[in-house]
Amino acid sequence: MQLAVFVVASAMMLVGAIGVIVRRNPVHAALSLVLTLFGVAVHFVSLEAYFLAAVQVIVYAGAIVVLFLFVIMLLGVDKAEDLRTEPLVAQRWLAGVAALGLLGLLVVAAARGAELLRTRAEGLDTAVEGATGDANFQQLARSVFGDYVVAFELTSVLLVVAVVGTVMLARRSVGAEA
Amino acid sequence: MPAPTTLSYLVVAALLFVLGAFGVMVRRNPLIMFMCIELMLNAVNLSFAALARELTDIDGQSIVFFVLVVAAAEVVVGLGIIVAIMRNRSSLTADDLAELKG
Numbered sequence: 001m002q003l004a005v006f007v008v009a010s011a012m013m014l015v016g017a018i019g020v021i022v023r024r025n026p027v028h029a030a031l032s033l034v035l036t037l038f039g040v041a042v043h044f045v046s047l048e049a050y051f052l053a054a055v056q057v058i059v060y061a062g063a064i065v066v067l068f069l070f071v072i073m074l075l076g077v078d079k080a081e082d083l084r085t086e087p088l089v090a091q092r093w094l095a096g097v098a099a100l101g102l103l104g105l106l107v108v109a110a111a112r113g114a115e116l117l118r119t120r121a122e123g124l125d126t127a128v129e130g131a132t133g134d135a136n137f138q139q140l141a142r143s144v145f146g147d148y149v150v151a152f153e154l155t156s157v158l159l160v161v162a163v164v165g166t167v168m169l170a171r172r173s174v175g176a177e178a
Numbered sequence: 179m180p181a182p183t184t185l186s187y188l189v190v191a192a193l194l195f196v197l198g199a200f201g202v203m204v205r206r207n208p209l210i211m212f213m214c215i216e217l218m219l220n221a222v223n224l225s226f227a228a229l230a231r232e233l234t235d236i237d238g239q240s241i242v243f244f245v246l247v248v249a250a251a252e253v254v255v256g257l258g259i260i261v262a263i264m265r266n267r268s269s270l271t272a273d274d275l276a277e278l279k280g
Contacts, residue, residue, distance in 0.1 A: 002181040010190045013190065013194055014194065014197070017197040017198065017217050018197065020210065020217060021205065021210075029209075029213055033217070036194070044224075047187070047227045049230070049231075051243075052223075052242050052246075055246055059250060060249075063250065064216065064250060067257060068209065068213065072209060099197075099203070102199060103192060103193065107189055107192055114183075140236060140239055142236075143236045143240040144243060148244075162254050165255055166258035169258040169261075
């Protein structure tokens, strides 16, 4: 059962990611992104990260993709882009080679690290214990609002800075318009 | 059926990351490039969550939470910049931004 969920969620994720890359219309690409984000949310559920799954759907699939779609519509770029012409000579081949090399490096690193992990995991006892959702929420809350409360406050500063900066960027200055 | 191992989660996350990186290298529309950056961030989040379960350590999930917040801020600022640049242009490709070219 878990394996079936894993396979289906991974397929959703990767099909969505391929859709983002190959779709010519930006609106279709944004909707493919939703598929990927839901696949990741399903993975979070099966990894017992229930809070993250909820936040993934609300923040990413809800807010961020809507923001993307809003900007696409605002700029009026929702027309198909011609993907047949290659902008630079051999750009796609080089990008493909680089991507495959990166994939090889990552998989080898993960495979070698996985053995090390299994030997280290014995000693840890700060368990993500309990299969119920409540334990996950409590543990995460204790971690975010306890151990990392300074980082949490700093992210609130970051969000305020981002909002103020975006307003400054996006508004037309009153005098210069004329 | 056996449960999927942490390594399989890491491999899937690596695939997603590589797809995102490939998209950033290939596509010319800045909005699509942003979406590919989101793909890469999601891949990293997935591997953090998988390792949090493997190591039975909640810190991995806390980091995912912070990555989500920073990603939201990043998207807001990035899209603000794109809107500011593209307000006076008709086409939207990264190649067109060449004012500083010598």
